[in-house]
Amino acid sequence: QSALTQPPSASGSPGQSVAISCTGTSSDVGGYNYVSWYQQHPGKAPKLMIYEDYKRPSGVPDRFSGSKSGNTASLTVSGLQAEDEADYYCISYAGSDNYVFGTGTKVTVL
């Protein structure tokens, strides 16, 4: 149950794109189509942004997109806005009703 690896930080100017990676193993990220992504502002609860690798819940802007290749999933935020500045976490299902969380990435809008 090792945590999924994310870069500690990422940044971009307003209007630019930023991509965040989430690397696991064939037992979690690569083994299931069940990676989800969460946005967390300071002092707030996490908010679901992407589920099942690339699907967006209703209400989430289409600026947020997910993808996956092998054992690495990615979240891309296009057209960065000030309110996108937050921490982002990936979560993967790991079988037997277990989950593995990512280490988290702080996104800064320059």
Added chain:
Amino acid sequence: EVHLVESGGDLVQPGGSLRLSCAASGFTFSGYWMSWGRQAPGKGLEWVASIKHDGSEKSYVDSVKGRFTISRDNAKNSLYLQMNSLRADDTAMYYCARPAGGYSFDYWGQGTLVTVSS
């Protein structure tokens, strides 16, 4: 509207016990798995435990197995986490979360703070 409200967090000494509660509303509680997650100060999120709709299946992260017990009372729309033999590294904000389709978590509570310190 879905609401998850945690309570029960407190300052407790190492080796002590605590019981967290999560009151759910706005959805058919008995129809969903439920989970607990936590976040140590300044650290990332961590999944702690999950429980099936009827309580018949439970799963835990290795670090809490044998010390924490997840349970639920569907008649009271409530989720619980009994935490025993608490350690300093259990200090965290504990969140109640609702697993949704695709093994994601679509709703989270605001959290309750557990501090383990002498």
